[in-house]
Amino acid sequence: MTEQKLTERKVVQINYWKRMLKETNEVIGKLHGIVLLLHNSVELPDIINFLNKVRVNQQLRVIYITFINSYDRIQETLKEHPLESKKLYVIDCVTPLLVDFRKDTPNCEYKKPPSNLEQLKNILMKKIGEKNPNIVCIDSMSQFINFSTPTDEELEDFYNFLNSIKQNVWGLSDDSIILFYDDKLGPSQKLPTISIDLVLKLEVVRDKPSWKG
Amino acid sequence: MTKIMIVDDEQDLREMIDLMMKKEGFETEMAQDGMEFLEKIDVFQPDIVTLDVMMPGLTTKEILQQLREKNNNTKIILLTVVRYSEEEKAQIIKMGNIVDYITKPFDFEELIDRVKFSLSQ
Numbered sequence: 001m002t003e004q005k006l007t008e009r010k011v012v013q014i015n016y017w018k019r020m021l022k023e024t025n026e027v028i029g030k031l032h033g034i035v036l037l038l039h040n041s042v043e044l045p046d047i048i049n050f051l052n053k054v055r056v057n058q059q060l061r062v063i064y065i066t067f068i069n070s071y072d073r074i075q076e077t078l079k080e081h082p083l084e085s086k087k088l089y090v091i092d093c094v095t096p097l098l099v100d101f102r103k104d105t106p107n108c109e110y111k112k113p114p115s116n117l118e119q120l121k122n123i124l125m126k127k128i129g130e131k132n133p134n135i136v137c138i139d140s141m142s143q144f145i146n147f148s149t150p151t152d153e154e155l156e157d158f159y160n161f162l163n164s165i166k167q168n169v170w171g172l173s174d175d176s177i178i179l180f181y182d183d184k185l186g187p188s189q190k191l192p193t194i195s196i197d198l199v200l201k202l203e204v205v206r207d208k209p210s211w212k213g
Numbered sequence: 214m215t216k217i218m219i220v221d222d223e224q225d226l227r228e229m230i231d232l233m234m235k236k237e238g239f240e241t242e243m244a245q246d247g248m249e250f251l252e253k254i255d256v257f258q259p260d261i262v263t264l265d266v267m268m269p270g271l272t273t274k275e276i277l278q279q280l281r282e283k284n285n286n287t288k289i290i291l292l293t294v295v296r297y298s299e300e301e302k303a304q305i306i307k308m309g310n311i312v313d314y315i316t317k318p319f320d321f322e323e324l325i326d327r328v329k330f331s332l333s334q
Contacts, residue, residue, distance in 0.1 A: 041318060044296065067267065072298035094295045097272045099304055115269045143267070184318050 028053045033197030034162060035178045038188065042204050044069050045081045047139065047180070050202065052084050054176070060134040063127055065091040067143045070099075071108045089131055091123065117144055117161040124165065139180040148186035155190065162195040214240045215332060218259040220250045221292065222268040230263060233321050234328075247271030251279055259287055261332055263324070266293035281309055288312045288331055292319070
Protein backbone atom coordinates (compact mmCIF):
# COMPACT_ATOMS: atom_id res chain seq x y z
CA MET A 1 0.00 0.00 0.00
CA THR A 2 1.35 3.42 -0.91
CA GLU A 3 2.21 5.98 1.76
CA GLN A 4 -0.53 8.29 0.47
CA LYS A 5 -3.18 5.54 0.85
CA LEU A 6 -1.96 4.79 4.37
CA THR A 7 -2.26 8.47 5.31
CA GLU A 8 -5.77 8.64 3.82
CA ARG A 9 -6.80 5.57 5.80
CA LYS A 10 -5.47 7.14 9.01
CA VAL A 11 -7.41 10.35 8.31
CA VAL A 12 -10.61 8.32 7.79
CA GLN A 13 -9.98 6.44 11.05
CA ILE A 14 -9.38 9.64 13.00
CA ASN A 15 -12.49 11.30 11.56
CA TYR A 16 -14.55 8.20 12.34
CA TRP A 17 -13.44 8.19 15.99
CA LYS A 18 -13.94 11.96 16.30
CA ARG A 19 -17.52 11.55 15.11
CA MET A 20 -18.11 8.58 17.45
CA LEU A 21 -16.70 10.59 20.36
CA LYS A 22 -18.94 13.56 19.51
CA GLU A 23 -22.04 11.35 19.39
CA THR A 24 -21.10 9.56 22.62
CA ASN A 25 -20.53 12.88 24.37
CA GLU A 26 -23.96 14.08 23.20
CA VAL A 27 -25.60 10.98 24.73
CA ILE A 28 -23.66 11.40 27.99
CA GLY A 29 -24.41 15.12 28.01
CA LYS A 30 -28.15 14.47 28.07
CA LEU A 31 -27.98 11.44 30.34
CA HIS A 32 -31.19 10.62 32.22
CA GLY A 33 -33.06 7.62 33.60
CA ILE A 34 -31.46 4.41 34.79
CA VAL A 35 -28.11 3.90 33.13
CA LEU A 36 -26.02 0.75 33.33
CA LEU A 37 -22.38 1.67 32.77
CA LEU A 38 -20.27 -1.38 31.98
CA HIS A 39 -16.55 -0.79 32.20
CA ASN A 40 -13.17 -2.47 32.42
CA SER A 41 -12.01 -1.48 35.91
CA VAL A 42 -12.13 2.29 35.54
CA GLU A 43 -10.31 4.36 38.11
CA LEU A 44 -11.74 7.33 39.99
CA PRO A 45 -10.38 10.03 37.62
CA ASP A 46 -12.21 8.25 34.77
CA ILE A 47 -15.45 8.37 36.77
CA ILE A 48 -14.97 12.09 37.49
CA ASN A 49 -14.21 12.70 33.83
CA PHE A 50 -17.42 10.86 32.91
CA LEU A 51 -19.52 12.83 35.42
CA ASN A 52 -18.06 16.10 34.14
CA LYS A 53 -19.53 15.31 30.72
CA VAL A 54 -23.03 14.76 32.12
CA ARG A 55 -25.22 17.84 31.65
CA VAL A 56 -22.25 20.18 31.46
CA ASN A 57 -22.49 23.50 33.32
CA GLN A 58 -25.69 22.56 35.16
CA GLN A 59 -25.55 22.83 38.94
CA LEU A 60 -26.42 19.28 39.97
CA ARG A 61 -26.52 17.36 43.24
CA VAL A 62 -24.81 13.98 43.03
CA ILE A 63 -25.01 11.15 45.55
CA TYR A 64 -22.15 8.70 45.09
CA ILE A 65 -22.44 5.47 47.08
CA THR A 66 -19.13 3.68 46.99
CA PHE A 67 -17.96 0.14 47.63
CA ILE A 68 -14.69 0.80 45.82
CA ASN A 69 -13.18 4.19 46.72
CA SER A 70 -12.81 5.53 50.24
CA TYR A 71 -13.86 9.15 50.90
CA ASP A 72 -10.25 10.02 51.73
CA ARG A 73 -9.20 8.67 48.38
CA ILE A 74 -12.03 10.59 46.66
CA GLN A 75 -10.91 13.85 48.28
CA GLU A 76 -7.29 13.14 47.33
CA THR A 77 -8.34 12.56 43.69
CA LEU A 78 -10.68 15.57 43.51
CA LYS A 79 -7.75 17.88 44.27
CA GLU A 80 -6.17 16.87 40.94
CA HIS A 81 -9.37 16.12 39.02
CA PRO A 82 -12.08 18.53 40.16
CA LEU A 83 -15.74 17.75 39.67
CA GLU A 84 -17.16 20.71 37.76
CA SER A 85 -20.55 22.28 38.52
CA LYS A 86 -21.72 19.36 40.63
CA LYS A 87 -22.10 19.06 44.39
CA LEU A 88 -21.00 15.65 45.59
CA TYR A 89 -22.37 13.77 48.59
CA VAL A 90 -20.59 10.50 49.35
CA ILE A 91 -21.89 7.44 51.16
CA ASP A 92 -18.63 5.66 51.99
CA CYS A 93 -19.23 1.95 52.59
CA VAL A 94 -15.57 0.91 52.54
CA THR A 95 -13.79 2.95 55.19
CA PRO A 96 -15.76 1.39 58.09
CA LEU A 97 -14.51 -2.04 57.00
CA LEU A 98 -10.94 -1.43 57.92
CA VAL A 99 -9.65 1.91 59.08
CA ASP A 100 -10.46 3.76 62.29
CA PHE A 101 -13.86 5.24 62.95
CA ARG A 102 -14.45 8.52 61.13
CA LYS A 103 -17.11 11.07 61.93
CA ASP A 104 -19.64 11.92 59.24
CA THR A 105 -19.04 15.26 57.52
CA PRO A 106 -21.48 17.56 55.68
CA ASN A 107 -20.40 15.91 52.41
CA CYS A 108 -19.94 12.32 53.51
CA GLU A 109 -21.40 9.67 55.71
CA TYR A 110 -19.81 6.37 56.61
CA LYS A 111 -21.86 3.20 56.50
CA LYS A 112 -21.26 -0.50 56.88
CA PRO A 113 -21.77 -1.96 53.38
CA PRO A 114 -25.23 -3.36 52.66
CA SER A 115 -25.13 -7.12 52.21
CA ASN A 116 -27.96 -7.27 49.67
CA LEU A 117 -29.97 -5.14 47.27
CA GLU A 118 -32.84 -4.72 49.74
CA GLN A 119 -30.47 -3.05 52.24
CA LEU A 120 -28.93 -0.95 49.46
CA LYS A 121 -32.42 0.19 48.42
CA ASN A 122 -33.25 1.24 51.99
CA ILE A 123 -30.04 3.29 52.31
CA LEU A 124 -30.61 4.97 48.95
CA MET A 125 -34.29 5.73 49.43
CA LYS A 126 -33.60 7.39 52.79
CA LYS A 127 -30.76 9.47 51.38
CA ILE A 128 -32.59 10.40 48.16
CA GLY A 129 -35.48 11.63 50.32
CA GLU A 130 -33.09 13.81 52.36
CA LYS A 131 -30.81 15.15 49.64
CA ASN A 132 -33.07 15.28 46.59
CA PRO A 133 -30.20 14.53 44.16
CA ASN A 134 -30.23 14.89 40.38
CA ILE A 135 -27.81 12.01 39.92
CA VAL A 136 -27.19 8.89 41.99
CA CYS A 137 -24.09 6.82 41.28
CA ILE A 138 -23.73 3.29 42.60
CA ASP A 139 -20.12 2.13 42.40
CA SER A 140 -20.32 -0.69 41.92
CA MET A 141 -23.17 -3.12 41.19
CA SER A 142 -20.51 -5.82 40.75
CA GLN A 143 -20.65 -6.14 44.55
CA PHE A 144 -24.21 -7.44 44.29
CA ILE A 145 -24.61 -9.24 40.98
CA ASN A 146 -22.47 -10.95 38.39
CA PHE A 147 -24.06 -10.60 34.95
CA SER A 148 -21.82 -13.30 33.49
CA THR A 149 -23.64 -16.04 35.39
CA PRO A 150 -26.66 -14.55 37.17
CA THR A 151 -29.36 -16.86 38.53
CA ASP A 152 -33.01 -16.09 37.78
CA GLU A 153 -33.46 -15.20 41.44
CA GLU A 154 -30.58 -12.68 41.35
CA LEU A 155 -31.98 -11.06 38.21
CA GLU A 156 -35.44 -10.86 39.79
CA ASP A 157 -33.95 -9.19 42.90
CA PHE A 158 -32.11 -6.77 40.64
CA TYR A 159 -35.29 -5.84 38.72
CA ASN A 160 -37.25 -5.48 41.96
CA PHE A 161 -34.53 -3.14 43.24
CA LEU A 162 -34.72 -0.96 40.13
CA ASN A 163 -38.52 -0.90 40.12
CA SER A 164 -38.68 0.09 43.80
CA ILE A 165 -36.31 2.98 43.25
CA LYS A 166 -38.22 4.09 40.14
CA GLN A 167 -41.69 3.82 41.67
CA ASN A 168 -41.08 5.08 45.17
CA VAL A 169 -38.56 7.84 44.80
CA TRP A 170 -37.76 8.72 41.27
CA GLY A 171 -40.07 11.29 39.77
CA LEU A 172 -38.36 13.69 37.43
CA SER A 173 -37.48 12.47 33.97
CA ASP A 174 -34.16 14.37 33.96
CA ASP A 175 -32.85 12.52 36.99
CA SER A 176 -30.32 9.72 36.57
CA ILE A 177 -29.17 6.67 38.40
CA ILE A 178 -25.82 5.46 37.11
CA LEU A 179 -25.08 1.86 37.94
CA PHE A 180 -21.38 1.21 37.51
CA TYR A 181 -20.56 -2.39 36.71
CA ASP A 182 -17.04 -3.76 36.37
CA ASP A 183 -17.17 -6.61 33.88
CA LYS A 184 -13.79 -8.03 34.86
CA LEU A 185 -15.62 -11.09 36.18
CA GLY A 186 -16.32 -12.07 32.60
CA PRO A 187 -18.43 -11.06 29.62
CA SER A 188 -22.01 -10.22 30.59
CA GLN A 189 -24.06 -13.18 29.32
CA LYS A 190 -27.40 -11.86 30.59
CA LEU A 191 -27.54 -8.11 30.32
CA PRO A 192 -30.60 -6.71 32.06
CA THR A 193 -33.07 -5.23 29.60
CA ILE A 194 -36.09 -4.45 31.77
CA SER A 195 -36.13 -1.15 33.71
CA ILE A 196 -32.81 0.02 32.26
CA ASP A 197 -33.04 3.07 30.00
CA LEU A 198 -29.52 3.00 28.61
CA VAL A 199 -26.55 0.64 28.63
CA LEU A 200 -23.14 2.21 28.04
CA LYS A 201 -19.79 0.48 27.77
CA LEU A 202 -16.79 2.47 28.89
CA GLU A 203 -13.45 1.04 27.73
CA VAL A 204 -10.55 2.87 29.24
CA VAL A 205 -7.49 2.54 27.01
CA ARG A 206 -4.31 3.42 28.86
CA ASP A 207 -2.02 3.03 25.84
CA LYS A 208 -1.65 5.86 23.36
CA PRO A 209 -3.28 5.17 19.98
CA SER A 210 -0.65 4.48 17.29
CA TRP A 211 -1.61 7.56 15.28
CA LYS A 212 -0.84 9.82 18.24
CA GLY A 213 2.83 8.86 18.07
CA MET B 214 5.43 -27.56 54.40
CA THR B 215 4.43 -23.88 54.47
CA LYS B 216 0.76 -23.39 55.22
CA ILE B 217 -1.45 -20.75 53.62
CA MET B 218 -5.09 -19.98 54.25
CA ILE B 219 -7.25 -18.34 51.57
CA VAL B 220 -10.21 -16.33 52.85
CA ASP B 221 -12.56 -14.98 50.18
CA ASP B 222 -16.30 -15.07 49.60
CA GLU B 223 -15.86 -15.32 45.82
CA GLN B 224 -15.74 -19.07 45.32
CA ASP B 225 -14.06 -19.02 41.88
CA LEU B 226 -11.28 -16.73 43.01
CA ARG B 227 -10.80 -18.65 46.28
CA GLU B 228 -10.45 -21.95 44.45
CA MET B 229 -8.15 -20.46 41.83
CA ILE B 230 -5.79 -19.05 44.45
CA ASP B 231 -5.95 -22.39 46.28
CA LEU B 232 -4.95 -24.26 43.12
CA MET B 233 -2.09 -21.87 42.39
CA MET B 234 -0.75 -22.11 45.91
CA LYS B 235 -0.93 -25.93 45.88
CA LYS B 236 1.07 -25.91 42.64
CA GLU B 237 3.67 -23.78 44.41
CA GLY B 238 3.96 -26.45 47.10
CA PHE B 239 1.94 -24.81 49.87
CA GLU B 240 -0.41 -26.71 52.14
CA THR B 241 -3.73 -24.87 51.84
CA GLU B 242 -7.00 -24.32 53.65
CA MET B 243 -9.94 -22.16 52.57
CA ALA B 244 -12.64 -20.14 54.30
CA GLN B 245 -15.54 -18.24 52.76
CA ASP B 246 -15.99 -15.59 55.45
CA GLY B 247 -14.48 -14.14 58.62
CA MET B 248 -16.37 -16.45 60.96
CA GLU B 249 -15.18 -19.62 59.20
CA PHE B 250 -11.65 -18.19 59.09
CA LEU B 251 -11.58 -17.56 62.84
CA GLU B 252 -12.91 -21.07 63.49
CA LYS B 253 -10.27 -22.72 61.29
CA ILE B 254 -7.18 -20.65 62.06
CA ASP B 255 -6.44 -22.24 65.44
CA VAL B 256 -6.68 -25.75 64.02
CA PHE B 257 -4.85 -25.17 60.72
CA GLN B 258 -2.28 -22.68 62.11
CA PRO B 259 -1.27 -21.08 58.79
CA ASP B 260 2.03 -19.27 58.26
CA ILE B 261 0.28 -16.68 56.11
CA VAL B 262 -3.26 -15.73 55.12
CA THR B 263 -4.74 -13.99 52.08
CA LEU B 264 -7.82 -12.12 53.31
CA ASP B 265 -10.48 -10.46 51.17
CA VAL B 266 -11.49 -7.11 52.67
CA MET B 267 -15.11 -7.09 51.58
CA MET B 268 -17.00 -10.16 52.73
CA PRO B 269 -20.44 -10.68 54.22
CA GLY B 270 -20.61 -10.97 58.02
CA LEU B 271 -17.64 -9.82 60.08
CA THR B 272 -15.74 -6.79 58.79
CA THR B 273 -11.97 -6.95 58.35
CA LYS B 274 -11.64 -4.61 61.31
CA GLU B 275 -13.63 -7.05 63.48
CA ILE B 276 -11.58 -10.02 62.25
CA LEU B 277 -8.31 -8.25 63.11
CA GLN B 278 -9.71 -7.30 66.50
CA GLN B 279 -10.52 -10.95 67.27
CA LEU B 280 -7.04 -12.05 66.17
CA ARG B 281 -5.54 -9.47 68.56
CA GLU B 282 -7.68 -10.86 71.39
CA LYS B 283 -6.33 -14.34 70.61
CA ASN B 284 -2.77 -12.95 70.50
CA ASN B 285 -2.51 -14.47 67.05
CA ASN B 286 0.29 -12.88 64.99
CA THR B 287 -0.21 -14.74 61.72
CA LYS B 288 0.88 -12.69 58.71
CA ILE B 289 -1.98 -11.43 56.57
CA ILE B 290 -2.00 -10.15 52.99
CA LEU B 291 -5.12 -8.14 52.24
CA LEU B 292 -6.82 -8.59 48.87
CA THR B 293 -9.22 -5.83 48.04
CA VAL B 294 -11.09 -4.00 45.31
CA VAL B 295 -11.11 -0.96 47.56
CA ARG B 296 -9.00 2.03 46.59
CA TYR B 297 -7.75 3.77 49.74
CA SER B 298 -5.87 7.07 50.01
CA GLU B 299 -2.10 7.08 50.53
CA GLU B 300 -2.56 8.02 54.19
CA GLU B 301 -5.04 5.19 54.73
CA LYS B 302 -2.72 2.69 53.01
CA ALA B 303 0.04 3.67 55.44
CA GLN B 304 -2.38 3.28 58.33
CA ILE B 305 -3.49 -0.17 57.13
CA ILE B 306 0.06 -1.47 56.81
CA LYS B 307 0.72 -0.40 60.42
CA MET B 308 -2.24 -2.43 61.68
CA GLY B 309 -1.44 -5.68 63.46
CA ASN B 310 -0.89 -8.80 61.33
CA ILE B 311 -1.10 -7.03 57.95
CA VAL B 312 2.12 -7.36 55.99
CA ASP B 313 0.96 -6.45 52.50
CA TYR B 314 -1.94 -5.06 50.54
CA ILE B 315 -2.89 -6.10 47.00
CA THR B 316 -5.54 -4.40 44.88
CA LYS B 317 -7.90 -6.55 42.82
CA PRO B 318 -7.78 -7.41 39.96
CA PHE B 319 -4.26 -8.74 40.43
CA ASP B 320 -1.87 -10.99 38.60
CA PHE B 321 -1.49 -14.45 40.17
CA GLU B 322 2.27 -14.46 39.65
CA GLU B 323 2.45 -11.18 41.56
CA LEU B 324 0.40 -12.66 44.42
CA ILE B 325 2.71 -15.69 44.64
CA ASP B 326 5.81 -13.45 44.62
CA ARG B 327 4.40 -11.26 47.35
CA VAL B 328 3.36 -14.23 49.49
CA LYS B 329 6.90 -15.63 49.23
CA PHE B 330 8.44 -12.22 49.96
CA SER B 331 6.23 -11.71 53.02
CA LEU B 332 7.15 -15.17 54.32
CA SER B 333 10.85 -14.38 53.94
CA GLN B 334 10.61 -11.23 56.06
